[in-house]
Amino acid sequence: MSVDHRTTHCLVCGPRPAHRPRLGGLLRRCDGCGFTWTTQEQAEEDGRYDEDYFAAGGYDDYFRSAPRRFEAGRRLRWLLSTVRPTTLLEAGCAGGYFLEAAHHAGITATGIEVSHAAATFARDHLNMPVHQGYFETVAPTLTADTICAFHVLEHVEDPRAFLHAAHTTLTPGGWLALEVPNIASAAAHRLGVTWPGLQPRYHRWHFTPGSLARLVTDAGFEVVRQDTAVFRYYMPLGYRLRHARHLLPADLIGLRSPRLTHPRRGDLLRVIARVARTGRST
Numbered sequence: 302m303s304v305d306h307r308t309t310h311c312l313v314c315g316p317r318p319a320h321r322p323r324l325g326g327l328l329r330r331c332d333g334c335g336f337t338w339t340t341q342e343q344a345e346e347d348g349r350y351d352e353d354y355f356a357a358g359g360y361d362d363y364f365r366s367a368p369r370r371f372e373a374g375r376r377l378r379w380l381l382s383t384v385r386p387t388t389l390l391e392a393g394c395a396g397g398y399f400l401e402a403a404h405h406a407g408i409t410a411t412g413i414e415v416s417h418a419a420a421t422f423a424r425d426h427l428n429m430p431v432h433q434g435y436f437e438t439v440a441p442t443l444t445a446d447t448i449c450a451f452h453v454l455e456h457v458e459d460p461r462a463f464l465h466a467a468h469t470t471l472t473p474g475g476w477l478a479l480e481v482p483n484i485a486s487a488a489a490h491r492l493g494v495t496w497p498g499l500q501p502r503y504h505r506w507h508f509t510p511g512s513l514a515r516l517v518t519d520a521g522f523e524v525v526r527q528d529t530a531v532f533r534y535y536m537p538l539g540y541r542l543r544h545a546r547h548l549l550p551a552d553l554i555g556l557r558s559p560r561l562t563h564p565r566r567g568d569l570l571r572v573i574a575r576v577a578r579t580g581r582s583t
């Protein structure tokens with residue numbers, strides 16, 4: 302039986318800093334780094350990431366192609382502004398739309414997905430190569446110069462083990478691109494338990510810009526780029542316009558800017574990191 306990190310210490314800092322309850326005890330937050338974790342045990346039953354998960358609130362359109370392709374295109378543009386991948390591995394590739402976008406850009410892209418339903422969709426409908434299973438087990442049997450994980454790290458059993466597996470899998474100087482919800486966002490502070498990025502039933506870990514950068518650096522990466530985006534960033538323009546009346550004022554208050562990205566205060570935290578050269582032979 303493994304030790305339950307969720308109640309004993311901060312995953313980033315270790316046992317020393319104090320941590321205290323937030324949102325009525327639903328979460329605990331480290332005084333040292335702001336890293337936050339869900340205190341409840343997550344359901345561990347098989348298949349929790351199958352149809353029910355992808356049909357739950359916010360995921361109801363998971364396999365609808367137009368919004369997924371829009372999101373995939375934005376993520377790929379963001380990645381390509383810093384990285385030129387040749388072989389890309391995506392952890393938690395869901396229905397495979399990001400793999401498809403990467404494939405169309407001439408990248409050899411492979412997915413790893415724990416959900417049997419999502420992996421099957423990616424293979425059968427988008428014709429993408431996907432291994433069904435856990436990244437930590439499957440990835441080290443493969444090789445890649447770029448690993449992407451969008452909204453994966455907040456779900457995994459042990460983020461350090463995940464990052465170690467990514468480091469082991471990457472070629473020297475390889476790249477890691479992550480996106481997670483930002484618990485330090487303006488909207489998370491304002492909305493508390495109703496913030497859509499919280500999802501305590503599924504999210505064990507809640508990152509801040511500082512705590513994510515530290516975890517990634519501790520795992521042997523150098524952070525090359527980090528910023529945040531608001532939820533609207535991934536909404537197609539028509540949707541953004543239709544919902545502008547309530548989305549736009551909230552973001553303007555939160556970020557004090559009409560932009561969709563911000564260095565720290567947006568809802569979604571993005572990092573591009575590179576395998577550090579320190580300590581590697583040649």
Ligand SMILES: [Zn+2]
Pocket residue numbers: 311312313314315318331332333334335336
């Ligand atoms: Zn901490």
